[in-house]
Amino acid sequence: MPENKGLVLVVEDEPHIAELQRRYLAREGFGVHVEADGDGALTAVRRMRPVAIVLDIALPGMDGMEVCRRLREDGDWTPVVFVTARDEVTDRILGLELGADDYLTKPFSPHELVARVKSLLRRAAGPERETVRRVGRLALDTGRRTLRVDDCPVELTTTEFNLLAELMRHPGQVFSRDQLLARVWGYVGYRDTRMIDVYVSQLRAKLGDASPIRTVRGVGYGVADTGR
Template sequence: MPKINLLLAEDEPALGQIVKESLETRDFIVTLCPDGEIAFEKFKQNTPDILVLDVMMPKMDGFTLAKEVRAINDEIPIIFLTAKSQPADVVEGFSIGGNDYLKKPFSMEELIVRIKNLLNRSAQQKKSEVLKVGDYSFDFPRQELHYNNDVTRLTHREAHLLFNLVKNKNQVLDRSLILKKLWGNDDFFNARSMDVFITKLRKKLKEDPKVEIVNVRGYGYKLLC
């Protein structure tokens, strides 16, 4: 089994180190960050499998960090750690994209169970993610396009770009947003790279004339099907 890559944001040094070391003895790879700003930079450098975020942190709190993460990645599981116990705080955590909420003090066993449950749920959702694109079937987890009896393999980035287009089909997919989400930033060179990937996807979808990826000048791309 591959190790789980986990990003932990916790400003209490003693607690952070205890959680880190406990998870590492159970074959996790843990990146420990003392505040939200550092955690967000680490997240952009190397996307982990799951985030465990303390709510009360200096520079950038856990809720704000989660909002920043969700702006570029709406799939990664997020668990909040907090001493807060008010229902309104719990509601806020879920409303901004959190998947689970663990109140301090907590046991390591409970944290690990919640982490594995979220990752298993995420894996099951991806396994069932076969989407229709006109007459094509798009198997996102396998990164395959099926048309009649033909199967076309997609690269990792092609698959994620097409996934986002399909999820927003017949709507404009914001160019800047998708560049930040898949490429890390929206500079000129990444924008040209995305144009190349769009051209590749058009070629792989050309068998069905009802499927079209159009350029909406100044905004982004739209998948019509």
């Protein structure tokens, strides 16, 4: 048996899909708990403290987006992978804006789900050695995974943190969206690069006028080389 890698909460109201997700995640050494609705999901998160949540959007009663919104409002930044049967760009963008870390569109391979969860947890773990990176008014601690702006803490999702950390590691360098997807998410040749724009927008909103992220039209994004 593989070593236990922590508990994953699967929130899915279709039993056969939930069982398929449970089986494949369990094979990889994850403990798995399944809930079929939003209320049960919130209770399970608070009681069990999972390492990640696989969250269907279309749930009876409280939908997955509302579950995610409430978790983030409560200061719970457990990594969330949204699962949706809808391939609408607006749905995906809204999910990311609510604080989701990744998403999958049905139908998808259970192998891909497992790979996404494992990749997300690797990114959430971050580097073992504690390193503080400073750019302008930002101090990013990659060991403790905290961000301070003018010595005030700013809460980031796992993916927001990893994107900002990657940009701050290379001040003055500009990355294309494809490069950022490969470096931060591990996706190569991914067809939808607009998720980068959503996360950059989210970071800018949280950082306000302290944001060092700049846009180079026709190229991509970088961080101004303003370290002190």
